[in-house]
Amino acid sequence: MKKIILIVVLVLLPLIANAEIGGMPFDPGEFEIEIYQYPHMILIDNPESQQVDTYYTFTNTDGDYQVRYSFFRQTNRDDPNIRFSYSVMIMMVVWNIAGHEDVRIVNFDDSDVLEEFNGDFGNTAFIENPVSDFATGFKYIMVNTFYKENQGIVVQSILVNDRNIFQTHLFLDLIYSFSFHD
Numbered sequence: 001m002k003k004i005i006l007i008v009v010l011v012l013l014p015l016i017a018n019a020e021i022g023g024m025p026f027d028p029g030e031f032e033i034e035i036y037q038y039p040h041m042i043l044i045d046n047p048e049s050q051q052v053d054t055y056y057t058f059t060n061t062d063g064d065y066q067v068r069y070s071f072f073r074q075t076n077r078d079d080p081n082i083r084f085s086y087s088v089m090i091m092m093v094v095w096n097i098a099g100h101e102d103v104r105i106v107n108f109d110d111s112d113v114l115e116e117f118n119g120d121f122g123n124t125a126f127i128e129n130p131v132s133d134f135a136t137g138f139k140y141i142m143v144n145t146f147y148k149e150n151q152g153i154v155v156q157s158i159l160v161n162d163r164n165i166f167q168t169h170l171f172l173d174l175i176y177s178f179s180f181h182d
Contacts (some may be wrong), residue, residue: 007060010149013177016166022086023076024085024089025075025076025082025085026072026073026074026075026085026086026089026152027072027073027075028042028070028071028072028073028152029072029073029152030055030071030073031071031073031151031152033069033071033154033178033179033180034077034178034179034180034181035056035069035177035182036176036177036178036179037058037176037177039142040060040061040170040173041058041059041069041173041177042058042059042060042061043056043057043058043068043069044057044058044059044066045057047066047068047134048133049133049134049138050132050133050134051096051097051099051106051132051133051134052070052093052096052134052155052157053070053072053166054068054069054070054157055069055070056068056069058177059146060170061154063162064160064170065158065165065170065174066138066157066158066159067156067157067159067174067177068156068157068159069099069154069156069157069178070153070154070155070157071152071153071155072089072093072137072152072154072155073084073151073152073181074149074151074153075113075143076151077150078105078149078150082147082149083121086121086147086153089108090105090123090145090153090155091105093145093155094127094143094145095129096124096129096132096134097127097132097134097135097141097143097153098125098130098131098135098141099131099132099134099135099156100130100131100132102141103125103127104125104126104127105119105123105124105125106123106124107122107123108121108122108123108124108142108146111144113126114178116176116182117146117178117179117180118148118180118181118182119146119147119148119154119179119180120147120149121146121147121150122144122145122146122147123144123161124142124144124145125142125143125146126140126141126142126143127140127141127142128140134157137159137161138159138160138161139160139161139163140159140160140161140162140163140166141157141158141159142157142166142175143155143156143157143158144156144157144158144159145154146177146180148180151180152182154178156175156177156178157172158171159172160173
């Protein structure tokens, strides 16, 4: 319990200080990215969720997966503390998607994000047995988040019931189904 209180204090104090100075530099909202819709990806209506707004949702005819895209536009250009703000924002988004706070978030290598997504940095989290309404009907979610300077954050959520999908060519299509514009 002491650990949770310490984490909350360490997270909330900078947030409060940041709010006093100018607030979070991200707002929910779409911005231009390139989405690659592979033949198996069928665009469907976005599921309702209290946790995170989704702008695009794809599945296949068998319903083996859903890949959802959420966006957070950058509102404060050239923010010198953008990595900290991004980290706080992503932590809250991932916790909301999972429905709990016990999620490990791992950073991608910045050079890989640049090469593969034309972004600046990003991270990933694997969620097993999520309990949020965002995850209704799915046992596993891989949440990948990417940032591009002065554009914003893309949250890519890949929802499945069979974790073996993460070892297939289908998964590679899903994870590489977008990139940032220059």
